[in-house]
Amino acid sequence: MTFLSIIIPFDTVERYLKDCLDSISEQNIDDYEIILVLNGEKENVNDLINSYDNLNIIVKSFDERLGVARARNEGLKMAGGEYVYFIDSDDYLYKNALEKLVNTAKATHADFINGERMATPFIRERFEERFTKKSKYPMKKGKLSDMEFSMRQLVGTKTNKKEILSVLHSLIKRDIIADTLFDENDRFYSDYFFMTSIFPRLNTFVGVEEAVYAKRNRDDPINLTSLNQEDHGDAFLSYATAYRDVLEIVNALYDKTHDEKYKLLKDEMAFTFFDYYYKVFGPNFLYSDDENWRGHVFKIMQEISYEFNMNYLSFIQKREIKAFQENNIRKLTRFIKIRVNFKKTIRVFKSRWRFKTFIYFRYYNRKPINKNQFMFASFLGKFYSDSPKYLYEYMYNKYGDELDYVWVINDKNVEIPGNPKKVKRFSLAYYKELARSKYWVINGRQASRLHKRDSQKIISTWHGTPLKKLGLDIGNVHTRDPNIKKSYIKVAKEWDYLISPNHYTTEILRSCFAYDGDILETGYPRNDILYNATPEQVQKIKDDLNLPSDKKIVLYAPTWRDDEYFDAGKMHFTLKLELDKLQKAIGDEYIVLVRTHYFVADKLDLSPYKGFAYDVCKYDDIAELYLISDILITDYSSVFFDYANLRRPILYYTYDLEKYENILRGFYIDIHSEVPGPLLKTTEEVIDAIVNIEDLKKEYADKYDEFYERFCSFEDGNASKRIDDAIRK
Numbered sequence: 001m002t003f004l005s006i007i008i009p010f011d012t013v014e015r016y017l018k019d020c021l022d023s024i025s026e027q028n029i030d031d032y033e034i035i036l037v038l039n040g041e042k043e044n045v046n047d048l049i050n051s052y053d054n055l056n057i058i059v060k061s062f063d064e065r066l067g068v069a070r071a072r073n074e075g076l077k078m079a080g081g082e083y084v085y086f087i088d089s090d091d092y093l094y095k096n097a098l099e100k101l102v103n104t105a106k107a108t109h110a111d112f113i114n115g116e117r118m119a120t121p122f123i124r125e126r127f128e129e130r131f132t133k134k135s136k137y138p139m140k141k142g143k144l145s146d147m148e149f150s151m152r153q154l155v156g157t158k159t160n161k162k163e164i165l166s167v168l169h170s171l172i173k174r175d176i177i178a179d180t181l182f183d184e185n186d187r188f189y190s191d192y193f194f195m196t197s198i199f200p201r202l203n204t205f206v207g208v209e210e211a212v213y214a215k216r217n218r219d220d221p222i223n224l225t226s227l228n229q230e231d232h233g234d235a236f237l238s239y240a241t242a243y244r245d246v247l248e249i250v251n252a253l254y255d256k257t258h259d260e261k262y263k264l265l266k267d268e269m270a271f272t273f274f275d276y277y278y279k280v281f282g283p284n285f286l287y288s289d290d291e292n293w294r295g296h297v298f299k300i301m302q303e304i305s306y307e308f309n310m311n312y313l314s315f316i317q318k319r320e321i322k323a324f325q326e327n328n329i330r331k332l333t334r335f336i337k338i339r340v341n342f343k344k345t346i347r348v349f350k351s352r353w354r355f356k357t358f359i360y361f362r363y364y365n366r367k368p369i370n371k372n373q374f375m376f377a378s379f380l381g382k383f384y385s386d387s388p389k390y391l392y393e394y395m396y397n398k399y400g401d402e403l404d405y406v407w408v409i410n411d412k413n414v415e416i417p418g419n420p421k422k423v424k425r426f427s428l429a430y431y432k433e434l435a436r437s438k439y440w441v442i443n444g445r446q447a448s449r450l451h452k453r454d455s456q457k458i459i460s461t462w463h464g465t466p467l468k469k470l471g472l473d474i475g476n477v478h479t480r481d482p483n484i485k486k487s488y489i490k491v492a493k494e495w496d497y498l499i500s501p502n503h504y505t506t507e508i509l510r511s512c513f514a515y516d517g518d519i520l521e522t523g524y525p526r527n528d529i530l531y532n533a534t535p536e537q538v539q540k541i542k543d544d545l546n547l548p549s550d551k552k553i554v555l556y557a558p559t560w561r562d563d564e565y566f567d568a569g570k571m572h573f574t575l576k577l578e579l580d581k582l583q584k585a586i587g588d589e590y591i592v593l594v595r596t597h598y599f600v601a602d603k604l605d606l607s608p609y610k611g612f613a614y615d616v617c618k619y620d621d622i623a624e625l626y627l628i629s630d631i632l633i634t635d636y637s638s639v640f641f642d643y644a645n646l647r648r649p650i651l652y653y654t655y656d657l658e659k660y661e662n663i664l665r666g667f668y669i670d671i672h673s674e675v676p677g678p679l680l681k682t683t684e685e686v687i688d689a690i691v692n693i694e695d696l697k698k699e700y701a702d703k704y705d706e707f708y709e710r711f712c713s714f715e716d717g718n719a720s721k722r723i724d725d726a727i728r729k
């Protein structure tokens, strides 16, 4: 008899399945079968599966989409192992995680063996890297018994509170499961009822330390929605309701059997739930004015409140829980208010940004506004560049000292004509100037915690004609903030003018930010220079950069990848363009300027290509780089829409097109047929294109004209003037 059956339901996202299978193949286990249930018609996945000839995979395919419960049931029907183990195809295991469970099973023959599940927004490599650094993970057993440790993980860990009784990452004896199945009608909570059904039959529990399962945050293709992403109020209600129902089942089991394990489980569940209520939903209760919702929550909380073990609670917490039991909403609200305000006050003094925000709202925002003051910021204060730069220069030339100007710039040594006041983003001076500037000119989203005052105006220039999906149009946003989409809407509501370079962008901006304010279809100030620059100016840019004058210039400006995330606003980037080959092939005639996206935090080492490849990542203004270059290589970055104003050749180095298009973002236009240059997959193809650039120009001439007409025809070097006319009217 096989020892272990691993059941994996697969719906979409092959790359995730690859992570999953890779992580299993790194476990040192034998005597197992992997039952992979393919949910719907899959073409490429077979190649992937076939590449694992070291794994014993049994594939069961279905033509229709089954849903996770049905897929697991199909797997269960085939599972012949002594133990069954469930893992989702988009999750993966930390090293040795399953191996540890299996070894424990072999040593103890326990009915139920589990390890810790951790939610993670990271791609696999980053997770491991981060996990290794953070000593506080995984859970430590401390004084807990095997059973307590196992129960705690069964109910939810500190990083993964909203999972009740998950079936994931546990070895369960096959004969105990017998013919129990998942409820196929229950899309979200099928785990709970499966677990509570088999629970009475489980006698021995073992929790294994440092056996970690990485649960991929949010973009869960099988369960589709995660509680995290739903509306907070509804999420809480469904969560609380499920909790109450499961608690009821466990309670009934305890009443019937007086078996200690049910009491343990119940206490753990109530404890986890209380923690969640106290930190997240108590405060929500306070802020909600939806009486219906409050009524429901109150009722459910009242029922659950009797389950809390009061010995674990503090004096204040006990009184709050009693308020539920006494049916006293007013008293409850008062308690929550006191503790929430107390916590807020403490927090203000605990972190610098909170303190500054506090000063901003309470002090600076009550001072008069300077109606002649403009505050400009580009790319989070990282650069003096983009449309804010060109609008500023236009206004400064026209109005001089009649107006007051402030620039948000993190490096105060950056030279800015006209000597405006410079402030570092999020410094105290920044908040002060923000509060008194009548106009904010920004090229992205302002921080959502800042609100402009009624008479302030925000001119949002945005920063590019979108190719890749933006804001609300993105299926799954890869960040750690579950409410990011709400924040997009809230932030855009504060804008007074939004600048658009073409009709196409206008429509997208309306939908991706649900924006219904004024849109000025003026073209981009940042592109004015592409029409107005003199040959002397262009030469000066080259000279300032110390570039050889006898070589032609290729600018390589790729965008960032949502999954290469390692910290807020910081991304990894791996250079896939093989510069050595490029240098060999075109080095006599060309040099290459390499410029990564401003989110990318990795530093490039171009020293091996000295005299051929130049690092221009820190150069402020990419428009100036456009002006000096003869060819642009990009991928999915909006840079090519601007570059097309110069009518110079554009190549697309899209080595990861499939992933980017289908998994990470999706595009607004058909990149395969609508862009004015070739999509290239390898360095060799890039070289070939550059060598034959004259032929390519001819080949793409008509497409380029069409493209120019559609995306660049508003531009004529006067966008800044048009904006100034409109806002100063």
Ligand code: C2G
Pocket: 386, 463, 464, 465, 466, 467, 468, 470, 556, 557, 558, 559, 560, 595, 596, 597, 598, 622, 636, 637, 638, 639
């Ligand atoms: N940029 C740059 N260097 C790069 C890439 C981008 O200086 N290597 C600048 C360009 O001005 C570009 C802008 O940043 O237009 C936006 O970059 P994108 O690569 O398009 O990515 P993103 O910041 O996600 O902007 O609607 C705009 C885009 O769709 C979203």
